[in-house]
Amino acid sequence: MKRILYLTFTIAFLSMVKTFAQDYVPEPKGTDNMAYKWGKMALDATASDTEKFKPRPTITSRYLGLIFISIFDAWSRYDEKAIPVFLKAAERRPLAEQKISNKEIAISYAAFGAMKEYYYSDTEMFREFMIELGLDPDNTSMDPNTPEGIGNLAAKATIEARKNDGSNQYGTIAGSKGKPYYDYTNYKPVNTADENTDINLWQPKYFSDGNGGQYAPGCLTPYWQKVTPITLTSADQFRPGPPPIYGSQQLKKEVKEVVDLQANLSDEDKALVEFMRDGPQSVQQAGHWLKFAQDVSRRDNHTLDQDVKMYFLTEITAMDAFIASWDSKMFYDYARPYALVHEYYKDQTIKAWGGPGVGIVEMKGQEWRPYSPDIFLCPPFPSYTSGHSTISGSCAEVLRLFTGDEYFGESVELTPGALTEIDTAFYGKPVTITFPTFTEAANMAGMSRVMGGYHIQADNIAGLELGRDVATQAWKFYNEHLGN
Numbered sequence: 001m002k003r004i005l006y007l008t009f010t011i012a013f014l015s016m017v018k019t020f021a022q023d024y025v026p027e028p029k030g031t032d033n034m035a036y037k038w039g040k041m042a043l044d045a046t047a048s049d050t051e052k053f054k055p056r057p058t059i060t061s062r063y064l065g066l067i068f069i070s071i072f073d074a075w076s077r078y079d080e081k082a083i084p085v086f087l088k089a090a091e092r093r094p095l096a097e098q099k100i101s102n103k104e105i106a107i108s109y110a111a112f113g114a115m116k117e118y119y120y121s122d123t124e125m126f127r128e129f130m131i132e133l134g135l136d137p138d139n140t141s142m143d144p145n146t147p148e149g150i151g152n153l154a155a156k157a158t159i160e161a162r163k164n165d166g167s168n169q170y171g172t173i174a175g176s177k178g179k180p181y182y183d184y185t186n187y188k189p190v191n192t193a194d195e196n197t198d199i200n201l202w203q204p205k206y207f208s209d210g211n212g213g214q215y216a217p218g219c220l221t222p223y224w225q226k227v228t229p230i231t232l233t234s235a236d237q238f239r240p241g242p243p244p245i246y247g248s249q250q251l252k253k254e255v256k257e258v259v260d261l262q263a264n265l266s267d268e269d270k271a272l273v274e275f276m277r278d279g280p281q282s283v284q285q286a287g288h289w290l291k292f293a294q295d296v297s298r299r300d301n302h303t304l305d306q307d308v309k310m311y312f313l314t315e316i317t318a319m320d321a322f323i324a325s326w327d328s329k330m331f332y333d334y335a336r337p338y339a340l341v342h343e344y345y346k347d348q349t350i351k352a353w354g355g356p357g358v359g360i361v362e363m364k365g366q367e368w369r370p371y372s373p374d375i376f377l378c379p380p381f382p383s384y385t386s387g388h389s390t391i392s393g394s395c396a397e398v399l400r401l402f403t404g405d406e407y408f409g410e411s412v413e414l415t416p417g418a419l420t421e422i423d424t425a426f427y428g429k430p431v432t433i434t435f436p437t438f439t440e441a442a443n444m445a446g447m448s449r450v451m452g453g454y455h456i457q458a459d460n461i462a463g464l465e466l467g468r469d470v471a472t473q474a475w476k477f478y479n480e481h482l483g484n
Helices: 002-023 034-053 057-076 099-120 120-132 147-161 251-261 267-277 284-300 304-332 337-342 387-403 438-451 457-481
Strands: 351-352 360-364 407-414 430-439
Touching: 034 099, 034 120, 034 267, 034 284, 034 304, 057 099, 057 147, 057 284, 057 304, 099 147, 099 284, 099 304, 099 430, 147 284, 251 304, 251 337, 251 351, 251 387, 251 438, 251 457, 267 430, 267 438, 284 304, 284 407, 304 457, 351 387, 387 457, 407 438, 438 457
Parallel strands: none
Antiparallel strands: 351 360, 407 430
């Protein structure tokens, strides 16, 4: 009898194991997880947006921030504790529904809905991706009891919540003339491209138009400090003290540092400047750090849950870092080295980079230029603080906090000069740039801007500090929304 019972139990147990084995599908990780796939789609869309509308790092940082808030909010309804940022119309789903397949569907509809809004010109690309995933791009359900409905509701809630956030996405703010992203503050620089009357303040500069002519681009989104932050209490919450003024020993020393660094750029230096500056198909700084976050996902073989949380944290941090940096930029309206070197070294003979196809030559100080292509000589907005330093300082810090470790360990092989020179004869031999830690990656990003001639050291140091202050606030917000 005992033997019969034992055999019966064994057969039942083996049958159960077989059924479980047939039903069990390992959770996709790394590049196979659905959050990673949508992260890659967001980067592709950012690069496409840059190509169509020219670099606009403030605007794309908002797009990426809001896309990943939508994804997080949809995902939160399938987590035991997470609290959405904007989604109010959907309750947390029962434990039995908190499974990977529902999460994948919900975040896909959230991503699709948000990307159609912010990267509208690539809607067809997003539709094709949904079909590739086996999802119906025409499913507009708002049923809060289904993953499709929750995803659609998450995107809608984010879009509605941010329609009047100061970004002027729709050109509806008074004085905008119906033009999206129009400067409703009517900022006018004190200096013109032809005349510099106050050396402490920003001066627009002439760029090549690529067709034999030239133009002086206006200031990019000079109202961005008025955009409502996600995690900060205000744009000026961590505003740094003032930069060094003309006539001070500090400024004289820092301008000299820029000149000396450029005159002695190694191949490794040039490659770093170009990598951080970015070139064709640029994803701007918020996208650059999303790329770094995806490096971490591949390295650590992340699950969907881990990537949803990491991208959300990284991109809300980048979005707020841009707002904080623009607060400082527009408050101080500070000069860039492009004008400062001309003033400090006027009529003096210096060694400097003479432009594409020229190399390092002797020239008068007023002829000095950044190490940059003719069509994008220098970022068209005030200098202090450095945006690269602020965003890199903030994102590096939250990735350090998220992973619990400084170690980054990524590297990239580059050809020096490839994004600056026209003639391949002026390219250097391929070099490998290594980013050993997150903090060092941020420091390298900030220093690259000094070596390239876009910033003085004060812009960099204050930017890194500002970014890390933003990160502290973002980390607190993030943990509150995890329900910790």
